Amino acid sequence: MIYLILDAATAALVRGPTAPGYGLDPVPLLDGSGWILPAICATAPEHAMHHQVLATMPVRPVADAEWQQDEELP
Amino acid sequence: MIGVGVALPGLITMQGMDPWAAAALGRMQAPPDDFVQRLDAGARIYRADGVLDQLDALWVTGSYSQAAARLNLVPWTGTVTNVLPNGEMVGAATGAPGTMPTGWASVFTVGGITRQVVGAGTVNGLRYIDVRFSGVPASASGIGIPLSPTNACPGVVGGRMTASLYLALVGGSLTGTTLTRVNYTEYNASNVFVVSDFNVIPAASITLTSALTRVSGTRVLTGATAAFVMPALEIGHGTGAIDLTLRIAAPQLVRMDVPGNYIPTSGAAASQVQMLYRWDLSEINNPTWTAWAPGAPGGYGGTASYLDTNADPSIDFTRASLNSAAYGAWVASETTSSARVLGQTNSTTIISPRSPSDQANIRVHDTGTLTASVATSVGLTAGNRSASMARQLYRNGIALSSDAFASSSMSTELWLLRAASSYHPGQVSAAFAGASLTAAQHLAIYRGTAAILGVTP
Incomplete structure (x- = not known):
């Protein structure tokens, strides 16, 4: 899946509600190199307040293993 | 118009309808007849077994519209300051x-x-x-x-x-x-x-x-x-x-x-003291929503995204309490994952419908995991705490396991499709939270939710 790759400052900037009932919460990459958001967040109308900055972020495919942190369960 | 978080002007009683269903439908725009009938049918099943008196929240994400999918259908009454x-x-x-x-x-x-x-x-x-x-x-x-x-x-x-x-x-x-x-x-x-x-x-x-x-x-x-x-x-x-x-x-x-x-x-x-609808879902990171269709309940899914219930159960819920609580989530997709379909930051309340080793896992206000063997992730998985040292795991209204694990604390938030840094890849069609349910009430909430989702129990 394609994700936006955010630096820490941008992740902090966009985190939070963007419109009533909508919000952004960037997910950290496990290697600490950045934060991700689904690519659709860059164009979804409810996040219009951040479109300008999100449009400048690089995008690339990211494997689940790069960000998913499952606690081991039985 | 009755909008998100706006006080009810009074129960809207459609002719012959269950009043809870009628009030919930009053918040929705142009619900189709089949949805109206299914919600009413589900409400009658809930009501017959006293389920509605136990719930703080019920979200039917497998709905006819994305707006309706985000609504908590259970009103809250409490003191507002x-x-x-x-x-x-x-x-x-x-x-x-x-x-x-x-x-x-x-x-x-x-x-x-x-x-x-x-x-x-x-x-x-x-x-x-x-x-x-x-x-x-x-x-x-x-x-x-x-x-x-x-x-x-x-x-x-x-x-x-x-x-x-x-x-x-x-x-x-x-x-x-x-x-x-x-x-x-x-x-x-x-x-x-x-x-x-x-x-x-x-x-x-x-x-x-x-x-x-x-x-x-x-x-x-x-x-x-x-x-x-x-x-x-x-x-x-x-x-x-x-x-x-x-x-x-x-x-x-x-x-x-x-x-x-x-x-x-x-x-x-x-x-x-006000009566309000609270804890409607917020979409975080654009989870994908799929409309209900016959035989396919629909709901929310996605990756690196989730639904925030906007609830702090530790202070918001009036029915769930530390030693009396029930949480459940209906998953429509066959998904094997260690991720949770319901949870929060510290994972003291979780629903994991099917792990890679074919176990359902729950926690209800505690730090240990109660498991039961399952062959599918599809259906309603619920965790129940009936006392400080008693909890149960239900699948489709049937008790699969129980133990005597001590409660520790209520969570301060509640999410669907996420717990801690773990995001569930499946599709959630409904979820609920409230006080402890009896075995009969777990069966009723399964049957009622199945009726709303158009699934044959």
């Missing part, structure tokens, strides 16, 4: 510059801007003031209008605070301005600045017109040492001339996820 001490804007007086309401005096402007209170009165039962700002700003900045003193409104880290007020543009124009929004500033017990929270009422949600319109926004406070929170209205501007007159009415700040009905205050916080 407007912590802003001067919502009635006592002390305001017109003049040049006039007098701002008591506690609002610290209006911030850069040089070149003149502030003038040009009106004060009552319209449609709401007290208001009209404030004019005009001039050529010395620099691009923002006008800040505090809605309280800095140390008047209690607010601590983790507190979910909703600000609301009515706004109108009653004179001049927006020429020269860049935005209108409401921000919070958090202060510690010594009245020292801790942190700012910008865009609590987002600029994108405020459209100033001549009609007095209510706007609201919610933010969880983040300052570790915060003791107070001060909301402030900001009008951004450049260096061009401005001349606008804002009407401000009925400001309110409450510690909950919805604005509630306005409660007048004239020098101190004030409270009312």
